[in-house]
């Protein structure tokens with residue numbers, strides 16, 4: 540490699556020129572990507588905060604939106620069954636609430652796991668690029 544300032548030849552990996560003292564820009568090292576790789580833990584934490592948020596963080600607005608809508612529908616159904624549906628027996632309400640709770644957990648876990656996996660894939664892509 541050569542000094543980009545004075546042109547003196549130097550061993551590879553030299554940071555400062557031994558002749559003129561200029562900082563050497565090594566063309567063989569690609570510049571750091573401006574956009575840092577999305578961190579899987581951040582995506583998972585955002586999903587934990589609210590299902591779908593982690594996907595939006597990863598710019599996956601379609602799946603993020605779907606998860607948010609699913610989550611809100613499950614919550615709305617839970618509230619409706621718990622407070623609004625007075626026309627069914629208590630045992631039916633209990634059964635539906637258990638079902639809703641299961642869906643609730645499923646959506647939540649799904650959001651956390653899939654956003655974590657997606658972030659890992661994205662991070663691997665950035666590293667290989």
Ligand SMILES: [Zn+2]
Nearest residue numbers: 542545556559
């Ligand atoms: Zn130099």
